[in-house]
Amino acid sequence: MIFWNSFADFIAMGGYGGYVWxxxxxxxxxxxxxxxxxxxxxxxxxxRLKRQARAEARNSSE
Structure with a gap:
């Protein structure tokens, strides 16, 4: 089990705090x-699909 003496020790994570956090x-x-x-x-x-559908509807009615 891991115990820290202070909150700063917890943040430091035994020197690996930068990597961990x-x-x-x-x-x-x-x-x-x-x-x-x-x-x-x-x-x-x-x-985009709605625009394509509108364009296809216009082209098919011409």
Whole structure:
């Protein structure tokens, strides 16, 4: 079991704190950004498909 003498020791993680917290931060950032980017891409794809459908409807009526 691991015990730390202070909060600073916990943050330092035995000298590996930069790596540990940097990795944790990057993973958290990716987990937050992924759903945002998926929704944005979905919205863009739906808009593009609607534009294509309108263009095809105009071309087929000519």
């Amino acid at each position: 940097g990795s944790f931060g990057m993973a958290a950032l990716i987990m937050v950004m992924e759903p945002i980017l998926v929704v944005r891409r979905r919205t863009q794809t739906i808009a």
